[in-house]
Amino acid sequence: MSEELVATLLKYAVMFGVFINVAPIMNWVERRACAYIQDRPGPNRVGPLGLFQPLADAAKFMLKEAVTPAAADKLLYLLAPVLALLPAFTTFVIVPFGPDLTVGGRTIPLVVAPVDTGVLLFLALSSLAVYSLVLAGYASNNKFSLLGGIRASAQLISYELALTLSVLAVLLPVNSFRLSDIVAYQQAHVWNFIPQILGFFVFLVASFAETNRLPFDLPEAESELIAGFHTEYSAMRFAAFFQAEYTNMAALAALGVTLFFGGWSLPGVHLTGWLGAIVGLVTLIAKIGICMAVFVWVRWTFPRFRYDQLMRLGWKVLLPLSILNLILVAAMTLAGWL
């Protein structure tokens, strides 16, 4: 019993170590990639190629004065950034990062929480991300923040449906909610994004909306709502939202690559033991990295959706497409093709 606890804590430490570094790295990547796309140098003063820019940003966040609005609802105002971090750092516990490891006579699955509910737990925990946006908007006592908060909650709960249905389609041929079983299925057959390309595109678009990334970032739109729901947050509180947003992106990317691109596995590679575990972890990180690069690329390429266009897309386009995908996958599974 206690060995299981130690193993779980170690696995969580590994995953935590991976996901806590996402925000600083993405900070640098985002600004350099944005600059490259916009044909300008980007941060290049702090260290070679501006590589120490995240350190400078971290110092700025820690030293800046945290201004609290006078009439803000103190408890909710301070609770919102904490609530933002909670789903970000709990959703990745069901993502597998390697094949089963055999240590000292016992087989340890390389998942922090190898539970039967798997993907359902991920979806449940990520649906809690709405609260921080709503509370931040409400507690700031600011009309723009309130509007940003309302828009964010409506957007998130609308796109959750399309996301859940596209994930559900992946589960149909596998007969299990566990992500390890899904990876094993993809090792035996082809990566899921080929037969379920429609589901993959629905998942991709819905994940942009779920993480408030352009082209769906109206809740925090810089040119429209000042900064939307996090207008009144400065210094470390803003850093908490910032960290939570990038970690959420990475967790959703981890889910996406596990569902559609084979997760930690590479086709034709079947290593075991510690080498297999390390190769699996590195492969997963590489795939998440590619996914994050796509996130950044899309952000600086597309214009922003207007709010009514956004809601129309979520309900009238993505939801029917995801239901269609579900029906197609169900038919293919029944016919024995999947």
Place this chain on the structure above:
Amino acid sequence: MVPISWYLMLAALLFAIGTVGALTRRNGISIFLSIELMLNAANLTLVAYSRQMGDHTGQLIVFFVMAVAAAEAAVGLALFIAVFRSRRTIDVNRLNLMRW
């Protein structure tokens, strides 16, 4: 091991708290929240009995209760919005068109 009666006592306590809330609050939304609390207490009782009898029936009924609660919440809140539009209040003491 926790005896089943502890779960059932807890559910009864939650149900009682919810009932007091539903009867004494003036704000319509607060009454609604208390009703959700009562539904949760009933769900807890059902799952506890499902465990005790080794049957899936209790869990399935909870499944249906959750769906019905979602439907009820949606319709109830829509009604609140409609009432607010015309009466500008959801204080249940003032939503009273009767004469006596």
Place this chain on the structure above:
Amino acid sequence: METFIFLIFAALAVASSLVVVMHRSPVYATMSLVVTLFSVAVLFVLLGAPFLGALQILIYAGAIVVLFLFVIMLLNLQKASAEADRRRGQLWVALPGALIFVGMVGLVFLRAWRAGAPPLQPLTADLVSLKGLAAALFSDYLLPFEIVGLLLLVAVIGATVAARRAPDAVAGSGPLPREDFVGAGDEPRKEARS
């Protein structure tokens, strides 16, 4: 270990439900309801229904309560003043009624416990698994399942119709104030909320 977890989350559930029922601000009451739902979800997992626990968080805490918050913010509900919020006289009836109910239930279970009630049955793999649940759902309970689907459809249509503006009313041209909800003319709260 199990007793320890049960006691913690049972205490949390009771405490947060008291906050739900007694707090003046609807937003605080809603957030306490989330804590209650979480505790009940953990108790579901303890009782061998992990899928119901996950569903509880997904549906209740992740959708229904968000809907509550949304409506509270949309209607811009303020905190009620403490003594005006309680319906006068109702408390004198409701509280004794609730106490009698809890007392009766408690008496029944106390007697059963003293007389040596059967302990909690051990968890069977079938009870916990999703396959068993799904098999029962789609064989014995298929008709209720379909009816609940229909019910949800009816609820969606009903909610859309109930919350709709009257088709010929345009904001700004009728007897209603210009901005229905989050008011354009409202003043921000002058005094600090606490």
